[in-house]
Amino acid sequence: xxxxxALTRKDSxxxxxxxxxxxxxxxxxxAKMIESFGGSLAGEAGDGCTAITEYARTxxxxxxxxxTMPQMEGIEAVERIVQEHPEARVVxxxxxxxxxxxxxxxxxxxxxxxxxxxxxDALYEIIRxxxxxxxxxxxxxAGESSR
Amino acid sequence: MKMDLIQPFIGSLDTVLAEMMKAPxxxxxxxxxxxxYRRKGVAAVVTFKGQxxxxxxxxxxxxxxxxxxxxxxGAEVDAAEPIVSEAVCELANMVIGNAVTQLNDRGFQFKxxxxxxxxxxxxxxxxxxxxxxxxxxETASGNVYLNxxxxxxxxxxxxxxxxxxx
Numbered sequence: 001x002x003x004x005x006a007l008t009r010k011d012s013x014x015x016x017x018x019x020x021x022x023x024x025x026x027x028x029x030x031a032k033m034i035e036s037f038g039g040s041l042a043g044e045a046g047d048g049c050t051a052i053t054e055y056a057r058t059x060x061x062x063x064x065x066x067x068t069m070p071q072m073e074g075i076e077a078v079e080r081i082v083q084e085h086p087e088a089r090v091v092x093x094x095x096x097x098x099x100x101x102x103x104x105x106x107x108x109x110x111x112x113x114x115x116x117x118x119x120x121d122a123l124y125e126i127i128r129x130x131x132x133x134x135x136x137x138x139x140x141x142a143g144e145s146s147r
Numbered sequence: 148m149k150m151d152l153i154q155p156f157i158g159s160l161d162t163v164l165a166e167m168m169k170a171p172x173x174x175x176x177x178x179x180x181x182x183x184y185r186r187k188g189v190a191a192v193v194t195f196k197g198q199x200x201x202x203x204x205x206x207x208x209x210x211x212x213x214x215x216x217x218x219x220x221g222a223e224v225d226a227a228e229p230i231v232s233e234a235v236c237e238l239a240n241m242v243i244g245n246a247v248t249q250l251n252d253r254g255f256q257f258k259x260x261x262x263x264x265x266x267x268x269x270x271x272x273x274x275x276x277x278x279x280x281x282x283x284x285e286t287a288s289g290n291v292y293l294n295x296x297x298x299x300x301x302x303x304x305x306x307x308x309x310x311x312x313x
Binding site for chain 1: 248259261
């Protein structure tokens, strides 16, 4: 997989991600992408309920959240996470990308949206935007740059 | 069934297969479902409700399914491995999600439910008010079948029906 310039936090530590998706493959695929961004995996969840507890436990820098999931869908999970942790940065990652869904997610506190199948370049730019937006820098790190 | 409702599913499958399998897919056959759909390989079903309701079955030859699983996993996956069906579910999720997004842009509203693995050899026949179309796509790794069965929700059907003139 293409290696990107490492996205790091201000304290030079890797950005920590929580990946929420009911598909094991989607989680694996996203985990590989964040590795190529220089990030680290803080935790995984397969549904919205687990995402809430995993967020509280791991306090990640970024949450990548699917929408259509069993038990509790992503939009409700975003709402509950952001209510408890207003600083949470959640990026929705879903194959269902119609406007109502996107608007609902943004209204509940999500910071951005990316449609599946996820293109690594697009996700990288979105994460960089979301991190910068919250005063976390993205300096050129040790990752091999091909951009 | 109107082809303009099916077209988004064809376009979406074509795009997603090209992205996942890194090779083009061509439509080899299109047929109407006569009886219940008979599964051919590894299959997943996704249902959706809203102004149009129905279900989609994505059914892949085992080698084609293994190819998708390998692409998603980033490592070679054997067709016999149980995770192959999980990969087909994720592919179905992408295909249906992208298609309903296009239909939503045209004014139809949906709720899509999570995909599940289709284990039965034969599906129940689509309901009387549903028409089911089976599309066969050829890929370098084997065939991919898309069974689309859907109908207008009753209220919407009435809205679209002829208006009585007094």
